[in-house]
Amino acid sequence: xxxxxxxxxxxxxxxxxxxxxxxxxxxxxxxxxxxxxxxxxxxxxxxxxxxxxxxxxxxxxxxxxxxxxxxxxxxxxxxxxxxxxxxxxxxxxxxxxxxxxxxxxxxxxxxxxxxxxxxxxxxxxxxxxxxxxxxxxxxxxxxxxxxxxxxxxxxxxxxxxxxxxxxxxxxxxxxxxxxxxxxxxxxxxxxxxxxxxxxxxxxxxxxxxxxxxxxxxxxxxxxxxxxxxxxxxxxxxxxxxxxxxxxxxxxxxxxxxxxxxxxxxxxxxxxxxxxxxxxxxxxxxxxxxxxxxxxxxxxxxxxxxxxxxxxxxxxxxxxxxxxxxxxxxxxxxxxxxxx
Amino acid sequence: xxxxxxxxxxxxxxxxxxxxxxxxxxxxxxxxxxxxxxxxxxxxxxxxxxxxxxxxxxxxxxxxxxxxxxxxxxxxxxxxxxxxxxxxxxxxxxxxxxxxxxxxxxxxxxxxxxxxxxxxxxxxxxxxxxxxxxxxxxxxxxxxxxxxxxxxxxxxxxxxxxxxxxxxxxxxxxxxxxxxxxxxxxxxxxxxxxxxxxxxxxxxxxxxxxxxxxxxxxxxxxxxxxxxxxxxxxxxxxxxxxxxxxxxxxxxxxxxxxxxxxxxxxxxxxxxxxxxxxxxxxxxxxxxxxxxxxxxxxxxxxxxxxxxxxxxxxxxxxxxxxxxxxxxxxxxxxxxxxx
DNA sequence: CTGAAAGCGCTTACAG
DNA sequence: CTGAAAGCGCTTACAG
Numbered sequence: 001x002x003x004x005x006x007x008x009x010x011x012x013x014x015x016x017x018x019x020x021x022x023x024x025x026x027x028x029x030x031x032x033x034x035x036x037x038x039x040x041x042x043x044x045x046x047x048x049x050x051x052x053x054x055x056x057x058x059x060x061x062x063x064x065x066x067x068x069x070x071x072x073x074x075x076x077x078x079x080x081x082x083x084x085x086x087x088x089x090x091x092x093x094x095x096x097x098x099x100x101x102x103x104x105x106x107x108x109x110x111x112x113x114x115x116x117x118x119x120x121x122x123x124x125x126x127x128x129x130x131x132x133x134x135x136x137x138x139x140x141x142x143x144x145x146x147x148x149x150x151x152x153x154x155x156x157x158x159x160x161x162x163x164x165x166x167x168x169x170x171x172x173x174x175x176x177x178x179x180x181x182x183x184x185x186x187x188x189x190x191x192x193x194x195x196x197x198x199x200x201x202x203x204x205x206x207x208x209x210x211x212x213x214x215x216x217x218x219x220x221x222x223x224x225x226x227x228x229x230x231x232x233x234x235x236x237x238x239x240x241x242x243x244x245x246x247x248x249x250x251x252x253x254x255x256x257x258x259x260x261x262x263x264x265x266x267x268x269x270x271x272x273x274x275x276x277x278x279x280x281x282x283x284x285x286x287x288x289x290x291x292x293x294x295x296x297x298x299x300x301x302x303x304x305x306x307x308x309x310x311x312x313x314x315x316x317x318x319x320x321x322x323x324x325x326x327x328x329x330x331x332x333x334x335x336x337x338x339x
Numbered sequence: 340x341x342x343x344x345x346x347x348x349x350x351x352x353x354x355x356x357x358x359x360x361x362x363x364x365x366x367x368x369x370x371x372x373x374x375x376x377x378x379x380x381x382x383x384x385x386x387x388x389x390x391x392x393x394x395x396x397x398x399x400x401x402x403x404x405x406x407x408x409x410x411x412x413x414x415x416x417x418x419x420x421x422x423x424x425x426x427x428x429x430x431x432x433x434x435x436x437x438x439x440x441x442x443x444x445x446x447x448x449x450x451x452x453x454x455x456x457x458x459x460x461x462x463x464x465x466x467x468x469x470x471x472x473x474x475x476x477x478x479x480x481x482x483x484x485x486x487x488x489x490x491x492x493x494x495x496x497x498x499x500x501x502x503x504x505x506x507x508x509x510x511x512x513x514x515x516x517x518x519x520x521x522x523x524x525x526x527x528x529x530x531x532x533x534x535x536x537x538x539x540x541x542x543x544x545x546x547x548x549x550x551x552x553x554x555x556x557x558x559x560x561x562x563x564x565x566x567x568x569x570x571x572x573x574x575x576x577x578x579x580x581x582x583x584x585x586x587x588x589x590x591x592x593x594x595x596x597x598x599x600x601x602x603x604x605x606x607x608x609x610x611x612x613x614x615x616x617x618x619x620x621x622x623x624x625x626x627x628x629x630x631x632x633x634x635x636x637x638x639x640x641x642x643x644x645x646x647x648x649x650x651x652x653x654x655x656x657x658x659x660x661x662x663x664x665x666x667x668x669x670x671x672x673x674x675x676x677x678x
Numbered sequence: 679c680t681g682a683a684a685g686c687g688c689t690t691a692c693a694g
Numbered sequence: 695c696t697g698a699a700a701g702c703g704c705t706t707a708c709a710g
Binding site: 007008051053054055056057058060061066068075076077078079081082083085086087089093098099100101102103116117118119120121122140141143144145257260261264278279280281282283284285 | 346347390392393394395396397399400405407414415416417418420421422424425426428432437438439440441442455456457458459460461479480482483484596599600603617618619620622623624
């Protein structure tokens, strides 16, 4: 143990200790053929004695690939992002790839800074959950051969692989479910309409209503910020109108949560279907009926697409929609009040 | 745009294009002084024209630090791990550090492989949520100057900074809460006792009972695997004995979840306090009373400790306990049945 | 089977 | 103000 604190032995040190050339050490470390058993033994002894461990960053600089990819999320701390991460990590691990993760916090500027920082590290590829809507800043990177796959939301200004949930189809299914249970006046509470997922879910709502031949009163549709105060206000407006809605479709988990809080003390609860599943949904009374996304499939598909590109797939950019699943647990099967 | 696909321009290319030396390009890229405005302008033009972006991996090889740290979790996909990640990422970002994350899946072997892979990349430091109980494999790394901070569970065979929840104190608070509400026969359902957090929480249970002068019947204590089947069996045993317990302390979120499922159809529900908070806990009827950990504080403290070490702090290894918080919502305030 | 030289893309240390 | 040389820790390409 001669290593001074903070100084690591290099192949050069090992070579000197074993009385061989650098290249011979490299051969032993990498299990390359062409080293006598005796020489290899001497080298291994020196490696153990010095506590040598190969510097992979140096190795990878020479090699050209970094064996790492980056995943840029909205917020690694939320359950949806973390489920995506796990799926991406598993696929990366199969390929011997390490994973950088980073959170944009919905800030387009931070998304850009992080993405470019990852590219500057020369990650082999990038999976991005977009925060902003202009991704032309990534064009030089993709042109230089760093593949980028967009996840959960579409990118702007760049033609690249995109993996999305079937937002419109899922919302349509959820609303159709409410219609099947006798509802005709159905409210929609959603996020800002400029957000792609939000617009798609609203489209699904309209489609379900149209498919059933039901008219839509525009006052039944509330889009805007998803903080509890706004959601609560929208909910009150929809349920206390002269002709109140008898059912609600809440278009994401934050909205569903706020609505549940508001409805907890509500008599004559409207039926409710939410987009996104929640942890204790089946333990509520009534159980919460949801349109669940499949984050594991989203993440895995994004990662596989990325590795396909790294493997040389040069076909046109793909756009893949992952199906959602309706889980009926009670709240979506409440009948409308008898008139 | 002369970049061929897959080939990135280097400082050498920029230098040639601008008709200057490599070093001058470096100066411009790094905003170092000592370049005339005109020269700098020529260099910048060449950078833009070629689409040059500095290779930070190469830079960092020369510099010695990688400006990255790694966080090794049990499973990035679970809410506790992801909350830790976010906290660590925020502190790392303040320092301009990128974050590798990886999941051991509770497998000691995988923990080791991942930790050493990160060390081989020469991350500046490592935060590890232990899966195994022998971490001597990290001794050469810490000796070589790579600081390691252990999080959520203690390490084995290595003297290093450790950040833990106050598991014993939290469990004691939860059980004392049940005692204050009139319970004397209180069941404990916990994980395998060889797991540190599990043993500590059991210790807290015993302490609360002893502090109140209450005897403990060993049949009230069930430790073992935390799959729903085992938990349900334990629960049935505890609540259907001749002298059943009137209250339960469930020692982690998986156990609490399984217990809630089992109790949903139960008349004369026992009071319940769970260790770990759950997302919809306050919307249940009764609301779920919990002892909540503070993953944000755990992660932030671990990351700060790591950066203290990187900043040169060479004081003895620290062991920091983060307080828990009792959140009363109803289930823990149910009285024992009148006799 | 073994090794000396060149190079991955940068920064450091020094000279003009 | 500018640059030529050496070096970070490895691998590649080639020679003996």
